[in-house]
Amino acid sequence: EVQLVESGGGLVQPGGSLRLSCAASGFTVSSNYMSWVRQAPGKGLEWVSVIYSGGSTYYADSVKGRFTISRDNSKNTLYLQMNSLRAEDTAVYYCARDSVGSYRHVVTAILYYYYYMDVWGKGTTVTVSS
Amino acid sequence: AIQMTQSPSSLSASVGDRVTITCRASQGIRNDLGWYQQKPGKAPKLLIYAASSLQSGVPSRFSGSGSGTDFTLTISSLQPEDFATYYCLQDYNYPLRTFGQGTKVEIK
Numbered sequence: 001e002v003q004l005v006e007s008g009g010g011l012v013q014p015g016g017s018l019r020l021s022c023a024a025s026g027f028t029v030s031s032n033y034m035s036w037v038r039q040a041p042g043k044g045l046e047w048v049s050v051i052y053s054g055g056s057t058y059y060a061d062s063v064k065g066r067f068t069i070s071r072d073n074s075k076n077t078l079y080l081q082m083n084s085l086r087a088e089d090t091a092v093y094y095c096a097r098d099s100v101g102s103y104r105h106v107v108t109a110i111l112y113y114y115y116y117m118d119v120w121g122k123g124t125t126v127t128v129s130s
Numbered sequence: 131a132i133q134m135t136q137s138p139s140s141l142s143a144s145v146g147d148r149v150t151i152t153c154r155a156s157q158g159i160r161n162d163l164g165w166y167q168q169k170p171g172k173a174p175k176l177l178i179y180a181a182s183s184l185q186s187g188v189p190s191r192f193s194g195s196g197s198g199t200d201f202t203l204t205i206s207s208l209q210p211e212d213f214a215t216y217y218c219l220q221d222y223n224y225p226l227r228t229f230g231q232g233t234k235v236e237i238k
Contacts, residue, residue: 033225037174045166045174045217045229058225094173101180115221116164116179123173 002026002119004095009124016085016128022078022095022121030073033098035117036080038091038126046091049080050098063089085128092123132156132223136216136230142238149205151233153218158198162222165194165203168232169214177216178203205235213237 008020020036036048049059049069057069068081078095096117104111133156143149153163161181166174176185178194181201191206205212218230 035225044232045168045219047219047225047227047229050225060226101183103180112160112162113224114162114180115224115227116176116185117166117174117219118176118179118185120173120175 002097004097004119004121006093006095006121006124009093009126011127011129012085013130014086014128017081017083018085018126020080020082020093020095020124020126022080024076024078024097027097027119029071029076029078033100033115034069034071034078035096035098036069036078037094037096037117038089039094039123040088040091043091048093051078082126085126087128090126090128092125094120094123096120131226132159132220132228134218134220134228134230136218136233138233139231140234140236142236143208144238145208145210147208147238149208149212149235151203151216151235153196153201153203153230155199155201155220155222159220159222161197162220162224163194163196163201164219164221165192166217166219167212167214168217174217208235 003025005023035050051057051069066084070079097119099118102113135154137152163181165178168174182194193204215232215234
């Protein structure tokens with residue numbers, strides 16, 4: 001069964017650090033693009049970060065320089081290291097698998113790619129408060 | 131950054147109703163758009179990708195359409211299990227994706 005299970009959330013003081021884990025089963029993390037998405041209490045969804053299968057990483061401006069996404073291939077696990085935490089980082093954090101498809105434009109014949117998050121974990125809660 | 135605007139923010143509907151949710155992009159995004167359903171306390175679930183492709187296992191009463199800047203998610207006959215919040219997500223600017231603010235579908 002394809003599954004993602006997050007862990008590592010908790011209560012942390014402003015300025016503190018936390019590392020979230022996302023253990024995968026049924027597929028290989030290193031062969032996929034993997035993302036973190038968060039949701040503040042009562043708010044909408046916000047994309048946070050992605051790691052490509054090749055290892056490239058990208059971040060939302062709101063976390064750039066503070067958060068680091070990584071993976072451990074031997075453990076088939078994704079991580080999110082969160083430093084310099086702020087109250088506005090309080091949220092449920094979800095990990096998700098990004099799948100990729102492609103289509104060729106009927107007129108120009110240009111090949112385009114599309115992406116979608118087809119497997120999600122149940123989330124882990126991070127609370128930043130003194 | 132590409133902004134995604136959903137409308138309405140919430141709606142009330144009855145079982146059996148046809149429901150339409152709209153998502154508008156601040157610039158053209160081809161058909162690089164997905165729709166996700168989220169129930170309270172649960173993770174989002176993928177419904178539609180590439181604007182109109184139905185994810186495996188998703189009931190056929192869900193459909194998506196649109197291209198460029200204007201997109202629509204339609205539920206042809208609302209079922210009790212469809213009461214949830216729906217989000218659009220653009221991947222035109224991948225990996226820098228943006229969600230719409232969400233549309234909450236409530237029971238009338």
